[in-house]
Structure formats: structure tokens, C-alpha cells
Amino acid sequence: MNMMKKSVSGRAPWLICTLAAALTAAALRKWQLASAFEPDTGLSIPMAPASVTLACLLVMAAAWFLILTTYQPVSKRPWTVGQAHRWDMVFLDAGDPVYPILVVLAAFVAVASVPLLLKTGIGQWQAYRAAIAAKDQPPSNNGVLTIATAVGALLAFLGLLQMGRDGLHAGRRGKGGFAAALPGVAGCIWLMESFRGHAANPVRWDYAPQLIAIVCGMLLYMDFAGMSAGAARPRRLLWLAAMTAVMSASALVSAAAWKGWADVLLLTAQTLTAAAVLWRLPPNLENPPKLKGTPAPRSSGEAGRQEETTDE
């Protein structure tokens, strides 16, 4: 058991497995788009090999990441001066630029979707108003949810910027992760907007991967926030980060194929955040960042694993 734990410790297994699963999912989704839908009607072909393979891959990836989380070593860190919660500092590593670069990049990718969403939403709103004024049947989408999604993307930008800063700057670490709740809540609006756009679509394969990707992203952000809000679920956070990356890769292919550029940007933003979490969290869970005046973590291994979620 110890050998197994040692062999999967660190960030490498997470990053390699997630990258492999994400690339495979994207390739399968591309194959599915090319072969699993009838060209004239767009209806899905029952039991198409690409659809079945993609579904199997996603289930297997979810199971494999569950296994990885089980063997993820987690240290038990004692209460120390200045800590509001035990996992407050788990994303802190002042000497590592990768995490803040990824998260700040995610912030700017998210904010790049705002003008696209606003343009679409305002266009839909104007068309809706014009139809009402002309006493025609108004379009079912009045654009309000799209505009709200743009506002949410702006909130996500602010939250992600703060998250990136918290990863470098020690002065805010007591509450910093809470900023992640902003993109989490913004994800709710995006989820509603995405579902609204497909509410009458009988082909679930058209939109289910994107909806699942958004849900994974929302939960990822909320669990990230929970790390500094006394509701830590470090292993679940890792699992969600990996699944967010895999599901987003799959959804990215279809969003790009259908020229949904705002969705492409938002999916890319949450993929970058997931990558940042997978980069920093596994090694920091195993060996929490050392700060002056604080003791070394007590131990890693069995005891730590049992104590993982006692922060709540």
C-alpha cells in the first residue's frame, strides 16, 4: 500500500492522466461529431461506436480519478497561528509561478467572453423587443440570460484574479480561496443560459457534455472556495479538477465546431483553472507549504488520510 501511495504521489500522475484523458475525449468527440449524427436531420444515430466509446471513456476516467484520489497522500497539518482553517494555505507557494500564471490567464480568457456574450445578448434583446413592437410571435430567447452570463463572466474574472494573487501573496491567504465562489456562482448563470439554449433540443449528445462540464467547473470552484471556508474536501477537489478538464476538452470540440466562441472561452478558462489546481494541490497536500514560525506537518500517510475532511 505504501509503495502504491509513493508511486502516485505528486502532481505527475494527475497531470499525465488528465491530459491523456482530455485529449482522448476531445478526439472521440470530434469523431462523434463526424460520424454519430445523421447529416440531414442532426439526430443521433443509436449506439454509434463513437458515442459508446466516448461514454465509456468518460465513465472510465471518472473511475480512474476516483482511484487516484483514494491513493492521494494528504498530510495532517496542525492548527497554527494565523490560520482560520487547516487548509487555508494549501494553494500557497510563493516560489512557483505556474499556478498564478494559469489562473490569471484563465481570468483574462474568461473576461474575453464578455464582449461576445454582450453582443449576442443585446442582439437577442433587440430582436425580442422588435417582435413585440411588431406584434409578431417573439423569439423564445429574449437575451436576458446571455447578458447575465456576461456579468457572471466579469465576476469570474475578478474572482480568478484574486485566486491567482492568493497563490503568490501570503498576506491574503486566510480568506483568499473564497474568491473562487465568484466563478462558481457565475457558472450557475452560464449553466442556465446553456440549458435554456438547448431546452427544446431532443439530441442530448449535442449539449450534455457541455452542461456536465459546467457543473464540474461550478463544483470545482465551490470546493476550491471551501478549502478556506472550513469545508475542505481536498480529494473531491482533485477529482473535480480532473473531470472538469476532461469534460471541458470534450465540450470544447463541439463548441468550436458550432462557433460558440463565448462558450469556448469560458470552457478554456475553467480548464486552465483545473490545470492550475492539479499542478499545485497534489504536492501541497502531501507536503504543505512551510511558513516561518509554523511547525512541520505531523505526518503523511494513513493517519493523514483519515483526517482529511475533519475541517468541517
Add this chain to the structure above:
Amino acid sequence: MENWETKVEEGQNPEELQPGQTPSEEGGEQSGAKLRREASDGRDLYLNMRILVMMMGTFVMLFTFVARIIVVSGPSMENTLFGGDLILVWSVGYTPKQGDVVVLTQENYQEDSIVKRVIATAGQQVDVDYDANAVYVDGVALEEDYIKEQMFVPHYGEGINHVTVPEGYIFVMGDNRNNSADSRYPDIGLVDTRCVIGHGLMVLFPFHHWKGL
């Protein structure tokens, strides 16, 4: 928030704190209690937000894979359903059956979904007789106590009124036969079963229309 990091930034030497030292050991019980209290406030807010996000995710996943709530628009299903009615639609594992109220999408007619009743399924022969005000399925007249009024020939002509439903398709009609674009209408025609979103189970709202379908 006054915390350890703030003290460090203000120039206090963190090495003065002994390893394992806690605020209470330092004589800082008050600041420790304050820290915990502030953390507790944040935790409550966080937990409320997490519930909101989880509920949203759960609802959308349920609506996507299990059941949906659809708002009826238009008079085509009167007097069974009226415009503005909210109906619960069951999606998972549903196979259309004769007599069921279904929600479907026919994109060559309109992008939004429509609500109709299944008149015939694969292999059945449908004959619509306007003179006799009757619909025959496999030669047997249906007992249709749900239709609004006597049928007349639609403005587009008799349309598709004698047809055998092929495998994988259904023939649907609205209960308000004189004001319904349904399988008789050539733009809609026979409906691929894959276009069916689900089976209307019940009217949820308004409450005075509450009933099973």
C-alpha cells in the same frame, strides 16, 4: 482581518513565534477567538452558496436526463392543455405509446418544442375521416373524448390523412383538431421517435388545471 500574515507584513519577526505555538499560547485568546468567529461567518456564507450551486447543478442535470418542466404555448391541445400551463415531462427510458401526450421538436417546422398526442406508432395504419369526424387506427375508430370539437378539413387541405407509420416514427395530433399543426400538416408529418423529448405526465400549474395526463 488581523492575522499572523498582517503581523509579518507590519515588520514583526515571525521567528518570535515558537513552532506549534497557537494564539492562545501567545496570550492572544481574544484574537484567536476573533479569527474563528470571522472564519465561522465566512463558512456560513460559503455553505449557503454551495447549497445554491449544488441545487442548480442537480436541477439542470435532472431536467437534462430525467424530467423537464415545459410551458405550453398555443391552443393546439385544448381542452386538455391550455396556453401557459406548466407540465411535467418524463424523459428517461420513455418509448412513445398510443394515446400518450408527448413533447417533441420538429426543427423543420419550428425550433421550439410542441405538445401533441400520439395517435399511432410504428406499423399502424392511420386514416383520418373528416366526414365521419373520426380517426381510424388499423381500421378501428378511436374513442376520443379528449378532442375539443368536431373536425373540419384544415386550411392546407386534408394533408397526410391515410398513412402507415414506418418503424421509428409516430403519428401525432393535437386535441384541438381545427387549430393544430400536427402530423397531418406536411411540414411536420410523421415524427421520428428520436425527436420526442418526453411524455407529459401531469399539469403542475396553474393549480386549478392540476391533473394527470
